[in-house]
Amino acid sequence: MADNNKKNQDIVVHSLESTPLNFPEPSEYVEEEYAKKTREVIQKNGVREDNGKTALNTKGLQHTLCTDSVGAKKFYNRLPEKDKFKVGKERYVRTPALKRELDERIEKPYDAQKVEQMKENERCLTALRDNSESRTRRALQESKIRKEQRHLKKQKIERDGIDACQKSGKPLEPDANAHHIERRADDPDLALDLDNIEVVNDEPHKQHHKAEREIDYE
Helix, strand or coil: CHHHHHHHHHCCEEECCCCCCCCCCCCCCCCHHHHHHHHHHHHHHEEEECCCCEEEEHHHHHHHHCCCHHHHHHHHHHCCHHHEEEECCEEEEEHHHHHHHHHHHHCCCCCHHHHHHHHHHHHHHHHHHCCHHHHHHHHHHHHHHHHHHHHHHHHHHHHHCCCECCCCCCECCCCCEEEECCCCCCCHHHCCCHHHEEEECHHHHHHHHHHHHCCCCC
């Protein structure tokens, strides 16, 4: 819990209320007033972080999820910590978590009008996620990762005093690699996290990735 609190303290959010969001044309299957309110709710409650990730203030949950206050609170409370955060007294839900929830609800047997409203909300959340400022921030982060990953092996060795391969235990070789435990391809958020790095000699590194390629669906 302490780690989560520390992470929350590090989060800085920026309102997107005055940032142009490229909302899609309203669906013909929802009322004009409903479509208008959806855009107002997302515009007013949408935020971005410094890294370009987006979220929605919980004040916008009821409308966005087509639920009531009880449903909004239950949804928030059962979310994994990675999908929500708190800054000061304000609570936020990350956009991917909202889109996943809507996708699940759309496939459930709700009445047709409610399903169309949820579809409309999900489409508008895409506009929140893809706002121009966030896209730029995410592109800059990718560029930073490519630039700094060349220094990971040296940083890891110096920080943790490593002198042996972290897979075989044998003396570290000059051509040892900085190995991502959680692959960069799977989670670039961890690409520069030294706790996600092992320093591994070349042969064990090759064998590890060979074994990964042989993984099958269970």
